[in-house]
Amino acid sequence: MNKTRLGRYALLAVGLVFVATEPVLAQSVNADLIYELNAKLLYVAIPITLLVQVILVYTVWRFRNNDDPQPTRENRRLEITWTLATAIILLFVGIASYTVLGNPAIALTPDAGPSAEPQAQQGIQPAVTHPNRSGATAPETQKAIQIEIDAYQWGWEFIYPKAGVNSSSELVIPANKPVYLHITSRDVIHAVHVPTLGLKQDAIPGQYNTIKTNATKPGSYQLYCAEFCGSGHSKMLANMTVMPQGEYQSWLDEQKSGGSNSSASGSANSSAIAPVAANPA
Known part of the structure; x- marks a missing residue:
């Protein structure tokens, strides 16, 4: 019963966070691109942040009475998993950012130099x-x-x-x-x-x-x-x-x-x- 309530509260907290981070209505194409990018990055960052906090709280609570901690064992599957997950997240962030930064509404390339047409x-x-x-x-x-x-x-x-x-x-x-x-x-x-x-x-x-x-x-x-x-x-x-x-x-x-x-x-x-x-x- 306690776990069920805890799960409901967690889902409610996640929902409130997503509502709070919903981008405001943009008044220009420039603001629209920036808000959209911020929203994409938040939608990736918020679950990761919540996951890390949950693991941290669980670990502190689970081992609060452990007076003889032992070193963690090697787990190659876990290491490969979080390495690939990190690479995928960074790739997503890079592509999303490059798409916005390369848009003429954000970064316009000068063409009035001596070599301009x-x-x-x-x-x-x-x-x-x-x-x-x-x-x-x-x-x-x-x-x-x-x-x-x-x-x-x-x-x-x-x-x-x-x-x-x-x-x-x-x-x-x-x-x-x-x-x-x-x-x-x-x-x-x-x-x-x-x-x-x-x-x-x-x-x-x-x-x-x-x-x-x-x-x-x-x-x-x-x-x-x-x-x-x-x-x-x-x-x-x-x-x-x-x-x-x-x-x-x-x-x-x-x-x-x-x-x-x-x-x-x-x-x-x-x-x-x-x-x-x-x-x-």
């Missing part, structure tokens, strides 16, 4: 403001949205070159559409991080790093710098807003109608950071 160069040049900097990745489709993120101490400039729009406080992208974010820095190393959408990439002076994403749920998400960059690091905050396509186009049109203000704001930002760049804190 002319078509790739032409696809990038209209979407960046520093054509001499390498590292940007051209989109696979002309329907993709390209946005430049220019980081500086201690703020952001979000540039839509094709639309002629600049923003310093809000990064707006359309939902359910491929978006390429070309990230660079004016002074020191920064890092763009939007945890909820699974986005993180360094902003390095003199080069571009590109993130590919596709946000699936409209909303406002926190964007901040994840690389310590000086005394104003904690102030590098912005909103990343995902809008339906119609609202996104309306936002662009609204920004264009106030284009003179956007340009003035961009100029003000540039002039404001000039002394900082010359003498970084």
Whole structure:
């Protein structure tokens, strides 16, 4: 009877653990890939952890009164079994991780170097403001949205070159559409991080790093710098807003109608950071 109850409690505990580790609903393809990988690894790690804990507790209880412990005997079958099991688990972890890390939404390969194809160069040049900097990745489709993120101490400039729009406080992208974010820095190393959408990439002076994403749920998400960059690091905050396509186009049109203000704001930002760049804190 006690064993039956113990088994029920164990099954209940396992069920609660699996429910607690169920991944949350992802808001982008990037987050979906990361959550799915985490779930796969947890589904492998949790049974192993529980098995080890059960064996440990059983051993402590079973031999608690043994005052004359004897060395364990060699058991080749057991050794071969756990060696093969470990190899299979590591192989599964390696394949699952490689599948995610090799996905373009997680790791995008730069193609804007000297050896890049002319078509790739032409696809990038209209979407960046520093054509001499390498590292940007051209989109696979002309329907993709390209946005430049220019980081500086201690703020952001979000540039839509094709639309002629600049923003310093809000990064707006359309939902359910491929978006390429070309990230660079004016002074020191920064890092763009939007945890909820699974986005993180360094902003390095003199080069571009590109993130590919596709946000699936409209909303406002926190964007901040994840690389310590000086005394104003904690102030590098912005909103990343995902809008339906119609609202996104309306936002662009609204920004264009106030284009003179956007340009003035961009100029003000540039002039404001000039002394900082010359003498970084």
